[in-house]
């Protein structure tokens with residue numbers, strides 16, 4: 001059997017039905033099998049956004065997805081997207097065509113050491129030495145992408161190997177099961193500390209969503225009747241924000257986290273990554289008893305606290321049987337915050353968007369989006385704290401929807417301009433995705449950051465670009481509408497009345513708020 005055919009057969013056995021990419025001559029051996037083998041090829045008009053779309057599908061399905069890039073060019077264009085998938089813990093097998101190994105001596109066009117170029121941004125980078133091993137390498141890439149921490153794996157596909165005849169017959173049994181468990185003695189230790197504490201609090205993070213430990217965490221919080229905070233700028237929903245024990249999202253600053261947790265003697269960090277930015281001198285949670293539960297070996301090494309690397313769900317299940325129920329305490333008085341037009345608009349969006357997953361990339365409004373639209377288990381995604389790579393949310397929301405989910409991307413005008421051609425893919429495949437662009441005429445967060453600190457930059461034209469978002473959208477075949485905050489409800493009704501891909505541009509004031 002042709003190696004390329006064996007490869008695609010193996011792809012199908014793994015349950016993968018789509019390939020995301022942008023093609024070139026070197027990838028023809030694979031593309032031929034994609035056509036013959038009836039795999040769905042999802043074309044995007046830029047290599048990198050095909051990685052984000054594949055990540056979006058992973059976020060919906062929880063199963064590894066497949067990308068095929070064009071040699072060093074496609075890989076080069078995709079590096080930041082691959083890095084984001086690595087930080088997001090998303091399982092993707094990323095392949096790229098490689099030149100015929102028989103003439104690499106001559107340094108042919110399109111050749112580069114792509115295995116080495118990909119290495120720092122993936123869990124593992126692979127390039128086979130012969131055709132026979134191609135399908136096995138795929139299984140290896142797939143399995144590695146599924147061991148915690150999950151993440152992308154790169155596989156280079158030399159063109160001549162793909163065209164060779166190989167023997168059939170590899171194992172059908174390629175499943176992988178990961179079981180990290182939770183030792184009774186260790187759970188007892190944590191239960192004892194909790195039971196002896198005066199006033200515990202929980203910081204919950206993205207892993208609760210990755211490993212689906214929501215029910216167990218809610219049970220723990222309700223037993224302890226303690227506040228639950230979301231880790232700063234959580235990349236995924238750590239807790240249902242409509243729950244009455246949810247106390248909001250922490251800010252990524254040592255002083256602010258310390259003051260939010262002033263009254264608590266024991267801090268339980270559950271599947272969380274405490275992102276801090278920018279640098280601030282000080283000691284995080286100094287003087288507190290801190291216990292960290294994680295299923296992520298990388299997170300486990302990051303801090304100097306007591307860390308338990310475990311199966312989060314199982315640890316919490318056992319813990320819930322050992323901790324003493326605490327009386328309900330008086331709910332702290334919520335500060336009455338005056339709601340402005342933006343906050344009201346976000347509430348209106350929440351009301352109409354139903355069960356759609358939110359892909360948030362409005363850098364200067366992310367805290368408001370988290371507060372007014374909020375977290376729903378499995379339904380909130382943002383990379384603002386992971387890599388802050390602009391241009392990710394739009395294509396990811398489209399990949400999520402291609403896989404069968406329903407998504408709403410809320411992005412800034414700056415963000416939109418990093419990957420607008422994603423809209424072409426959404427239109428081409430008739431994807432039910434909605435896009436809201438919050439247009440504050442340029443890079444709001446940078447203006448805020450500069451205010452008071454780098455005053456010369458605040459009004460510089462290079463942080464204030466203005467583009468015609470509606471025209472760009474229409475050029476890719478996507479219907480769009482503009483509104484200001486006063487007319488926002490009309491815009492929302494227009495947007496959600498059907499299942500077409502649509503873009504709503506909401507124009508807001510170019511307000512400059514000092515950030516630090």
Ligand SMILES: Cc1ncc(C[n+]2csc(CCOP(=O)(O)OP(=O)(O)O)c2C)c(N)n1
Pocket residue numbers: 361362363364365388389390391411412413414415416418440442443444445446
């Ligand atoms: C790929 C990439 N390039 C540049 C940046 C630097 N950057 C951070 S925030 C920002 C502006 C964001 O503007 P917009 O999306 O309109 O959101 P706003 O801050 O206005 O809410 C830029 C350019 C980045 N994060 N990612």
